[in-house]
Amino acid sequence: MSNANIASIESVAKTTERKDSKWGATWREYKKSKYLFFMLIPVLIWYAIFHYGPLYGVLLAFKDFSPRLGILNSPWIGLDHFKFLFFQSPDFMRIFRNTVLISCYHMIFGFPAPIILALLLNELRLGWFKRIAQTISYLPHFFSWVVLSGVVIVMLSPSEGPVNFLLKLVNIEPIYFLADTDYFRSTLVGTGIWKEIGWGTIIYLAALSGIDPALYEAAVIDGANRIKQIWYITLPSILPVITILFILSLGGILNAGFDQIFNLYNPAVYEVADIIDTYVYRVGILGAQFGLTTAVGLFKNVIGIALVLGTNYVVKKMGQEGVL
Structure with a gap:
């Protein structure tokens, strides 16, 4: 040998x-x-x-469901529900567009918001003020949209709301934030950030607490100001956490926030506010078309998984840690 x-x-x-x-x-x-x-x-x-047990219900997406026959015994119709959604439904493409737009607005403006707040809180030196600011920012998260929607409706009321009252003081006509298609999506994004920004800072503050103080001391010796310290030390140190949360957020890109929209929208803004989840509620629960809405849900989940896997692959190619 x-x-x-x-x-x-x-x-x-x-x-x-x-x-x-x-x-x-x-x-x-x-x-x-x-x-x-x-x-x-x-x-x-x-x-x-x-x-995992209820996953057998996915069969509804491929069947003409009849409660009398049950899931297993209902007639098989293949991809008919998907064909109806993509080629025959007069509303689905508009609803899909609204969902993607609102979710993208949440990602663009809502995702960076907790990072910015965490950086600001991390710079505070007064412990008591920092604790008060954190408590105030966390508080809205613990209330449901059923409660918060009432607060938002009162605050934005065109006749009695304090926001429009301030606008009147500077000679601006009252704005119907919740009944004007030009303002409704902005209102959704703004109120969504207000509710979740404090809760989202928890993970980032935990990541910030793990940064070695010696790095900042070395940066001060080299003459770096606070902005440069944040740019060259703080952000790179928490970049793995930001990356993982970004990947997970993309997985829910088609979840535009049913609770929030359902409690705030009205027929005047259906054109810009109707999303996949509200469509599923109306057609599936109120209209009892369970097979059709199961097909919609399956479509959402497939898109979510594809986005997570795709983003995870790209992130790993860029040298960052992924979730898989």
């Missing part, structure tokens, strides 16, 4: 030995933490029953 063959066999043997050693160490860690894995059993059961 040649020396090259002997070297190749030894290399394969060493690789196999390393793999066996790695798996052995991993198995020992599992055994050491076995009680922690036992604690996961209720969570796995919960997911199996409420998340």
Whole structure:
């Protein structure tokens, strides 16, 4: 046997030995933490029953569902629901466009907002003021849109709302924010940021707390001001967290916020406010067209998965950590 063959066999043997050693160490860690894995059993059961169990309902997207016959016995119609949505429905493309536009507005303006707030809070030196500011910014998150929509409607009322009252003081005509198609999407984005900006800062503040203070000390010695410290130290340090959250946010790009829109929209703004989720509510629940709305939901999920996988691939190619 040649020396090259002997070297190749030894290399394969060493690789196999390393793999066996790695798996052995991993198995020992599992055994050491076995009680922690036992604690996961209720969570796995919960997911199996409420998340994976109902997946058989996806069959509705390919069937002409009849409650009398049930899901399994209803007649199979293949892709008819999808053909109707994409080629025959007079509303679906408008609804899809509204969903994408509103979601993109939320991404463009809403995604950076918690990052900016976290950076601002991180620069505060007065501890008591920082705690008060954090509490005030977190508070709206804990209220449902059923409650907050009432607050928004009162605040933006064209006759009695304080916002229009201030506009009148500077000789601007009252604006019907919730009944004007030119302002409704902006109102959605603005109120959405107001509700979630504080809650979104929690992860970023946690990431900021993990940055080595020595980096800032070195930057000060080199003469870097606060802006340069943020640009060259703070943002690169939290970039992995920003990347992961961005990928996860893209997965929900077609979830434009049913609770918010359902509680704020009205027939006057259906043209710009009607989204996939409100369409599913009207057609599926009120109209009892369960097969058609299941097809819509399946379409949303496929797009979401494709965006997550695609973005994750691009991010990894750029040298950043992904989610998979």
